[in-house]
Amino acid sequence: MNHSSNSHSRMFLMELIIAILFFSLASAICLRMFAASRKMSGDTTALNMAINQASNVAELLKYAQSENEPFPGCMLGAYPYTVADTAQAAIYFDEGWNHCETHNAVYSIQVTQQDENNGIIPFGIAVWDTTDNNAAIYTLDLKLHAPIQP
Secondary structure: OHHHHHHHHHHHHHHHHHHHHHHHHHHHHHHHHHHHHHHHHHHHHHHHHHHHHHHHHHHHHHHHHHOOOOHHHHHHHHOOOOEEOOOEEEEEEOOOOOEOOHHHOOEEEEEEEOOOEOOEEEEEEEEEEOOOOOEEEEEEEEEEEOOOOO
């Protein structure tokens, strides 16, 4: 009788070990899925904010063109920490997408003005993640009509 009881104990112990291994494997898979889900959620949030900020810059450029305001000057009014020259501007944002100085930047928007061609001024707007080896999050090409000069 003792031999039979010992055999049942071993079988129960083996079943228990297999169940623990199964649940350990399942929990490892679930943790990996949760981590991937969190990264995807963060990437989606960054993309949505990049689209909103690029659209804001495009609207600002459109308004400035209608008011005959020159390119870099129109950026400085809305974004005071903008680094600009005659053909391009850089706007910097922190991790909460608040406008900030260069040394606090997590994201940046690069706006480039290209040469006027037949009354159309092309702009390139690119949003970058400065913490991820300057990975491009979103790009937008904008073409505006040059203002009519009297």
